[in-house]
Amino acid sequence: MPGGRPRAFDLDAALDRALEVFWRQGYEGTSLSDLTAAMGINRPSLYAAFGTKEELFRRVLDRYVEGPGGFAAEALAAPRAREVVEKLLTGAIALTTTPGRPRGCLNVRHAQACGPESESVRQGVVARKLADQAGLRRRLEEAKATGDLPADSDPDQLARFVTTLTDGIAVQAAAGATPEQLHRVVELALRAWPDGDAAGR
Amino acid sequence: MPGGRPRAFDLDAALDRALEVFWRQGYEGTSLSDLTAAMGINRPSLYAAFGTKEELFRRVLDRYVEGPGGFAAEALAAPRAREVVEKLLTGAIALTTTPGRPRGCLNVRHAQACGPESESVRQGVVARKLADQAGLRRRLEEAKATGDLPADSDPDQLARFVTTLTDGIAVQAAAGATPEQLHRVVELALRAWPDGDAAGR
DNA sequence: CAAGTACCATACCGATAGGTACAAAACTTG
DNA sequence: CAAGTTTTGTACCTATCGGTATGGTACTTG
Numbered sequence: 001m002p003g004g005r006p007r008a009f010d011l012d013a014a015l016d017r018a019l020e021v022f023w024r025q026g027y028e029g030t031s032l033s034d035l036t037a038a039m040g041i042n043r044p045s046l047y048a049a050f051g052t053k054e055e056l057f058r059r060v061l062d063r064y065v066e067g068p069g070g071f072a073a074e075a076l077a078a079p080r081a082r083e084v085v086e087k088l089l090t091g092a093i094a095l096t097t098t099p100g101r102p103r104g105c106l107n108v109r110h111a112q113a114c115g116p117e118s119e120s121v122r123q124g125v126v127a128r129k130l131a132d133q134a135g136l137r138r139r140l141e142e143a144k145a146t147g148d149l150p151a152d153s154d155p156d157q158l159a160r161f162v163t164t165l166t167d168g169i170a171v172q173a174a175a176g177a178t179p180e181q182l183h184r185v186v187e188l189a190l191r192a193w194p195d196g197d198a199a200g201r
Numbered sequence: 202m203p204g205g206r207p208r209a210f211d212l213d214a215a216l217d218r219a220l221e222v223f224w225r226q227g228y229e230g231t232s233l234s235d236l237t238a239a240m241g242i243n244r245p246s247l248y249a250a251f252g253t254k255e256e257l258f259r260r261v262l263d264r265y266v267e268g269p270g271g272f273a274a275e276a277l278a279a280p281r282a283r284e285v286v287e288k289l290l291t292g293a294i295a296l297t298t299t300p301g302r303p304r305g306c307l308n309v310r311h312a313q314a315c316g317p318e319s320e321s322v323r324q325g326v327v328a329r330k331l332a333d334q335a336g337l338r339r340r341l342e343e344a345k346a347t348g349d350l351p352a353d354s355d356p357d358q359l360a361r362f363v364t365t366l367t368d369g370i371a372v373q374a375a376a377g378a379t380p381e382q383l384h385r386v387v388e389l390a391l392r393a394w395p396d397g398d399a400a401g402r
Numbered sequence: 403c404a405a406g407t408a409c410c411a412t413a414c415c416g417a418t419a420g421g422t423a424c425a426a427a428a429c430t431t432g
Numbered sequence: 433c434a435a436g437t438t439t440t441g442t443a444c445c446t447a448t449c450g451g452t453a454t455g456g457t458a459c460t461t462g
Contacts, residue, residue, distance in 0.1 A: 003460025004408030028229040029316025032450060042411060044452075049409095053450065102314060109313045112305050112375045115230025126376045157385045160378065164386050168369030174313045175327045177361070184358045185365050192393040204430025205438030233420055243441060245422075250439095254420070 011049060012063075014039040018050075019060045019067075024102035026109055027057055028118055054121055061128065064106050068095055076135060081143035082195055085162050088136070089186045092166040096173035097182065104174030107132075108167050133163045153194045165189055212250060213264075215240040219251075220261045220268075225303035227310055228258055229319055255322055262329065265307050269296055277336060282344035283396055286363050289337070290387045293367040297374035298383065305375030308333075309368050334364045354395045366390055 017038045021030050032053060036042055041049075050056040065072070071094070075087035096105050110125040140155035149155070169182055218239045222231050233254060237244055251257040266273070272292035279285045297306050311326040341356035350356070370383055 003406075003458095005410075005458040006460095007409065008458095024314055025316045026229070026314040028227070029314065029319060031316075031448080033448085034316075043450090044412095045410065047451070104313050108372055111372060112310045112313070113225055113227040113230065113303060115226045115232075115235075118230060129376050154385075157382075157389055160373070160382055161386045161389050164369035164373050164383075164390075165365065166369070167372035168365035168367070171309055171312060171368035171372065172361070172365050175330050181358075181361055182365075184355075185362045188358055188362050188393050189365075189390065190393075192389050192391075204428095204436070206428040206440075207430095208439065209428095232418080234418085244420090245442095246440065248421075 007045075007049070009039070009041050009045070014041060014049070015059060015063050016067075018056055019063055019106075020102065022057060022060050023064075023104075023106045027053075027121055028114055057121060058124060061106070061125065065128075068101070069107075071095065072132065076139050081140055081148045082190075082193060084136075084139060084143075085158075085193065086186075086190070088162055089165060089169070089189070090183070092169045093173070093179050093182045093186070096170045097177070097179045103176075105166075105170035108170040109174070129163075133159055136162060150194050158194070161192070208246075208250070210240070210242050210246070215242060215250070216260060216264050217268075219257055220264055220307075221303065223258060223261050224265075224305075224307045228254075228322055229315055258322060259325060262307070262326065266329070269302070270308075272296065273333065277340050282341055282349045283391075283394060285337075285340060285344075286359075286394065287387075287391070289363055290366060290370070290390070291384070293370045294374070294380050294383045294387070297371045298378070298380045304377070306367075306371035309371035310375070330364075334360055337363060351395050359395070362393070 017040070018035055021034055021038045025034065030053075032043060032046070035053070035056070036046055039046065046056070050059060071091035072088060075084050075091055078084045078087055092105070096103060107125055107129055110122060111129050112122070114122050137155050137159035140149060140153075140158050143149045144151070144153055144155055149158075165186070169177075169185070172182060172185075218241070219236055222235055222239045226235065231254075233244060233247070236254070236257070237247055240247065242250075247257070251260060272295070273289060276285050276288035276292055279288055293306070297304060308326055308330055311323060312330050313323070315323050338356050338360035341350060341354075341359050344350045345352070345354055345356055350359075366387070370378075370386070373383060373386075
């Protein structure tokens, strides 16, 4: 029975434009006008397709982890724990310093202080971040169980160590650090990794 | 010649209130009404005493580094490089997780993505962060020159490593990490420090 | 090609943003 | 205590915020 006028824009393309703006300007620094201008649609269309600004942002977060943040899921699938963390760290550098896209990390940015009106958004981002960190911890627990990590190692500590580094990398990138500089930081940091100095100095 | 009605509030106390609000809510998430309410003064008084919102924020940044951020300058004065970085890292944990104050770091938060209207604020914060990092690098260069760090060590890399960790600590704190968890991260990270495993595993 | 349906565009909503005009109030100086 | 100076409180400014009502438009279905 239904039919209706067809949508004149592509949903995913519009979502990508919104992601770009939120990534570059932050949730609070982005207005509906910024969004509609970047997405090439007008306000009612945005509302009909994505709901409120906050709902749109949540959909953008999904797109972020599926797209630019997809390296993380791939990294967890690496055979050895050391590889997992190397891929996470180098992936974080690429994510946050690739030319032509905003610097820094959408999640890291939005896990931090914001006005009361955006607090629910922040909470959602924090929850995602904690879930990611827990996923890494489980991966490292598995590695420990199979002997891929020493018996006296602490997966929770190790996972938090890696996440602290990726968080720091995102901040450094936002402040202008180059990928080369960050790769050297990672190289140094990995000397603390419990399977010894496998990447060698 | 001059005289005039005396100011009915304390400048530094008002600045501290403003710091608290900016720290908790971020520059963009804080309105003039939030500020005047917290400072206990009205709008024209705020303007007369501190200028625009942006000028007030810059004064708050100064107060931040002199007050809560003061540990950093003290850390640089420690006799050995290892002590310097230990104090910086543990100080960062205390700064960002002390109960009763906002979680996270004012500088780290504001070095990241924001709307175009706040971009000049962000640039200022980034400049401060880079200056701090350069200060640490010079301190480590000095340590290397005096043999306190190995001859093959790289002060720039080491300074960036430590700053990446403090940045990451701030993000972790904002996401709810406890001081204990972060101390264990620091303990692990210090195994990568070039003077060896001085803090022991 | 008539009926039904979903989308698009303009124009608008109340609320709030940062910032200020103005006059009353509280002080110092002569 | 009069003149001059600075702060305070109220009331208001324009611009923009996120969100929506409305009516025309383009399509699918029968």
